[in-house]
Amino acid sequence: MAAPLSIAFFASSLVSAYWNGAATYYRGMVRALSGLGHRITFYEPDAYDRQAHRDIEDPEWATVVVYPATEQGVFRSLEAAGGADLIIKASGVGVFDALLESEVLRLKRAGTQVVFWDVDAPATLERIAGDPRDPFRALIPLYDMVLTYGGGDPIVRAYRRFGARDCIPIYNALDPDTHFPVPPAPRLKADLSFLGNRLPDRERRVEEFFLSVAGKLPNRSFLLAGSGWQDKERSENVRYLGHLGTGDHNAFNCSSRAVLNVSRDGMARNGFSPATRVFEAAGAGACMITDRWDGIEQFFEPDREICVADNGDQVAEILERLTPSVAAAMGTRALARVRAHHTYAHRARQFQKIFAAGPVRRAYLGGAP
Template sequence: MGAPLSIAFFASSLVSAYWNGAATYYRGMVRALAGLGHRIVFYEPDAYERQSHRDMDDPDWAKVVVYPATESGVMRSLEAAKGSDLVIKASGVGVFDELLEREVLRLKNEGTQVIFWDVDAPATLERIAANTNDPFRALIPQYDLVLTYGGGDPIVRRYTSFGARTCIPIYNALDPETHYPVHSEPRLEADLSFLGNRLPDRERRVEEFFLAVAKRLPERSFLLAGSGWDDKERSGNVKYLGHLGTCDHNAFNCSPMAVLNVSRDGMARNGFSPATRVFEAAGAGACMITDQWEGVEQFFEPEREIYVAASGEEVAEIMDRLTPSLAAAVGSRALTRVRAQHTYAHRARQFQEIFSAGAKGKPSTGGTL
């Protein structure tokens, strides 16, 4: 590799997972990049009560700068980021995204590359396709590189069609120092559990793949966690926890017989977009059931390392034949696979290969896995 890079990273939050589904992705990538010697300053706004719901202290592997959620706060942070080798603007910061996407490009010069890192590419691309006046459309060709949270060749083709110079998916993964097998906890035991915030582009699928299955299987126990489901109608065999801090995620994954993954609409339509929680659950040795999406077999082998269901009815059928011993065997194989192929150390090496020529070099088009 070239010399270690100084990286300015503008994103939603590194220190709080509150209404911030990408938190563990950022943590895994930033920590692994720091482990390779790169120096990261992570800029995040004081917004959405995230700072009052922190679930980690400032790490020793990155400098965290929390700026006021104001236009002047944004501009001061951009000024501070000048001179970095790489400046990264992630999607979904949550406040002043348009301003950041435009102004971050002013930091480009001979020694600074500016990158857009899309952690929800299907939604971004659907949004700009539907609105020819979306200001981000004209900015895409100006970025040196677009990285995405996933999406495979379909996302690469679509970003390229909007003028992206290069688009490379870097999939989410496992941080084995954060997610690993632990003892089960009685309060988190269930036959099937689901963790996810209530979002408009996820709710219908949660209804089909989880809540309807609970009604169909009244003798089974179900556990729902995540923000926003308080007033959602659910059957009596569904226990609701509310927001679950990341400190409890390992126990959440290890306590039920199986854990359900439900994709958001755009990611399910596009495929090649495994949720971070798929890798986290595998890292805890959980038996996973996922809704069907194209490309799942690139990450885990169906029926051996993960169960795949095309409908709520298929989830119920899997639950009918699943036993604790069978679930344990599937979870064990998933754990072996994820540690061997899908850790953030693997992803950080991919990132490093992309910039192997150094900050002034042109990005290569390294593989997606």
């Protein structure tokens, strides 16, 4: 086994999923890495009212440092993180991202690597491609490595074109200790359910793959959960829950005939970006319907472990022919697949293999490798 690492992790939040879709990804990865003996200190800002909407208490498998959302708070946390074997700056911290992206690089020392972990790579790459003056462009070659939680070869090639020394996807996965089958909850029953916050690069696709389907199938029931949809126009057969804490996610996934996944625009364009909810729903044994994106077959077998739709009309067709027995069988097969191949234990072993050889020694030569 490789020597345990001391890891300083700067990201949005480990303890709160409120307006923080990456929370379960961070929890799964950090917990699995801790299980391999690595020591993680997770630095998160006191921002966006997340601490008032905690889903979990400080866990035993990480040290959580909540710092004030101020420049002083950032610099104090950076000072505390100095000396770690590995320092990670995740995308989308939410406050002082640009400051953190430049200042973590000052912590590089012999034996200390600094890594950028992009949990929304399509959005990051589209942003910097559209703005030659974006300060992050010049910083990419200075990081020892870029990790992403999806995107496959298209994202890897794009990051290398911007000078990344290396770029490796570590995909979303399942934590079987937190996401598993539970009895259905009557209050969460529906024919089709969707869970996701209202975001500009997702809203149009939610309209097409979910809300329009509800309008076409007035005799079916639909359940919408996530922050920000309260004033969104929807038909009478769509019930809205608002923010749904992670403690209710298993019941949410187990109470509907099918659960819908809708990708954000950039992730759909690039493909190879399964959302965390796909693995969580599979871990609960749910029958899933997803919009189509390249790379699905690397994670689930279409029409056997997951239903795939090109548009809202196809979602409606799938839902109309989906019997309870067919849905249950598909969910069972998805559960077996995800537990066998796509847990955070698998991802943590991949992470450990990446860093087992010590600091990355690949020389930056400029341009695409």
